[in-house]
Amino acid sequence: MNDTAQKLSEMIVVTSDEIPLMKIVKLCGPVRGGTSRAKHLGRDIFAGLKNIVGGEVVGYTELLAEAREEALYRMKLDAKSLGANAVIAFRFTSATVGVGVAEVTAYGTAVIVEGLETE
Secondary structure: OHHHHHHHHEEOOOOOOOOOOOOEEEEEEEEEEEEEEEOHHHHHHHHHHHHOOOOOOOOHHHHHHHHHHHHHHHHHHHHOOOOOOOOEEEEEEEEEEEEEEEEEEEEEEEEEEEOOOOO
């Protein structure tokens, strides 16, 4: 794992407006990260079959999980570029932007919290 990836993996990201036992010393501003993913033909065929018999479409579940991880990573990069060491009020949103294309966005508020390194 490279240095940037290590620092991003250590960045605190919470859905709350505060981080317990930590003091927010600076608001850096809103941050976001997003990705758009297209369905794979093989997944489409399998999904069509699942529509007939019912059940989870595992290929789509995996696709969206990968998209959420990429959006989260990009949001953390945005926060790091502002000098933040944490993100509060974190959320995901998703949308269909075209036939077979889904967009996932991660967003929140970048902050600097007391007691963490901000290199």
